[in-house]
């Protein structure tokens with residue numbers, strides 16, 4: 001994977017195109033319990049180090065792609081999150097140098113089968129179903145992530161509202177911590193965690209994650225066939 005600054009002079013109307021996931025990561029590293037109000041609603045305590053887990057890249061979908069409700073779950077939740085996209089190979093990056101390793105930011109929805117998360121005691125199955133990683137609509141390379149509003153809407157109703165300034169571990173903390181564990185490759189995604197207000201979705205629902213300066217990531221939930 002490599003990112004080039006190439007630009008086409010051709011332009012298209014949004015109604016004539018389909019947006020793909022804006023990046024194909026080797027891995028998606030997610031921060032759990034990174035807003036106090038979300039840790040409270042799950043009745044879990046906040047650690048003094050980030051809690052991280054992985055989502056497979058096979059779960060990725062883009063804007064307007066359907067989220068498929070798995071047959072073996074009866075509680076599937078949205079989790080609106082700010083995502084970081086890595087620009088170049090990163091290993092043991094100190095906080096002060098983190099910005100050199102970041103390509104930009106996008107919206108992410110960390111879809112979770114909450115019932116399976118509770119049954120399993122670890123999170124891999126609950127977080128990893130195909131279509132459980134909506135990302136997009138695009139990567140913004142100019143944005144300052146320090147204090148952006150984040151909102152999640154279910155069928156037009158506001159369900160989550162917070163600011164990235166409320167993150168317990170900020171973007172710099174996460175990149176330093178994660179790159180001290182595993183090498184991050186260009187295109188890898190770090191999902192920074194969700195604020196309070198998570199809740200269930202059912203087939204037919206529309207979920208929108210909106211981040212200030214980034215736009216809206218919209219997806220619909222469909223039944224598994």
Ligand code: MG
Pocket residue numbers: 030031032079081110193194
């Ligand atoms: Mg999450």
